[in-house]
Amino acid sequence: MKRGATWSYVVNVYDPKTGTSKPTWVGGFETAEEAKTERDKARVKAREGNYVRRNRITVAAYLDDWIAVHAAEIKPRTLDSYRGVIDRYIVPHLGKMPLQDVRPATITRFYMELRSKGGRTGHGLSPRTIDYVHAVLRRAFRDAVVVEELLSNNPVERAKRPRREVHEPKAVWDKTQLRRFLAHAAEHRLGAFYHLAAYTGARRGELLYLRWSAVDLDKRELTIRGSTAFVKGERIQGSTKTGHSRVISIDQTTTQVLKRHRDMQDAERHQLGMGPTQADDFLFANEAGEQIHPDTVTWLMSKLITSYNAPAKDDPPAEPLPKARLHDLRHLHATMLLLAKVPVHVVSARLGHRDPAITLRVYAHVISDRAVNVADAFERVVEDNNAPEQQYR
Helix, strand or coil: CEECCEEEEEEEEEECCCCEEEEEEEEEECCHHHHHHHHHHHHHHHHHCCCCCCCCCEHHHHHHHHHHHHHHCCCHHHHHHHHHHHHHHHHHHHCCCEHHHCCHHHHHHHHHHHHHHCCCCCCCCCHHHHHHHHHHHHHHHHHHHHCCCCCCCCHHHHCCCCCCCCCCCCCCCCHHHHHHHHHHHCCCCCHHHHHHHHHHCCCHHHHHHCEHHHEECCCCEEEECCEEEEECCEEEEECCCCCCCEEEECCHHHHHHHHHHHHHHHHHHHHCCCCCCCCCCECCECCCCCECCHHHHHHHHHHHHHHHHCCCCCCCCCCCCCCCCHHHHHHHHHHHHHHCCCCHHHHHHHHCCCCHHHHHHHCHHHHHHHHHHHHHHHHHHHHCCCCCCCCCC
């Protein structure tokens, strides 16, 4: 039916609340053919129970409501990054578009535009950044289908993303270089932080969250219970990345490093007229026992590498250390364990990965290298006449 300058259609939709079907009018189509096409689609969806009532809410308005509703269940740092992605990339490109008009091709074109000129300076975004935009959109549109019932399906799921270049994390140092760095870092009051980062593979925020109550030097283990971060200048104490705590074993050398670190803290506190460290005190803190900023240990590592590579004139020249990031210590820890043939699920639990599949995907190149000798191992078993015969089913 033509209503004014546009065409409308009517479809009978079953209402589960009343148990009856009632007519639903949908309008705003420029031609009769367009209205008929949409009517036919609506009839099929109505019969299948997948009909979604017409709604003209825009992408920007929906995302604004969505982020507000889910703020309580998303970690503060993640929430801040979600808002950044929405405000910087999604709203400027898709914000004015009605949510129900978004199609897979719409999202695909959006990704192509981001790839070509989506950055602040007009340069293209990396596939990694686009992957993150995709993750935010997929979650938001999934809730539009499942929770809000504004969409019958998720168009983001069928969108095509730019091909992503896989960058495998590699250990930038070998074990000799690691030992040299840790020996140099040990001269600093926070040297124990870098030792623990390398010997446990724990994340920066997890280590800075640690209190002495989480450390059991007799059992040689520590418990990772949470993580600390800064969001817009505010310190946030939250859960771990997976939301679960984990217990990490520590070796004898690390135990001695932590004992010396605690003695150092006690000496500093004594000079300030304070008592010895208590269970609730932070493992890594400033001289007054206050928790340090996460960026401090990141910046300090770069400074320590620089100072190692530029010794005093009277010192003999040393082989320079390659540049490395704090997070590289975590990769180095995982790589060395896998090369030592520690089972993947054990390494995964130690790193705090949600699933061993994550470890397999991130460190596939290491596992592949480790598997080179598998063929030789099989040959030795088959050719060894002294091996007991065993039948497998």
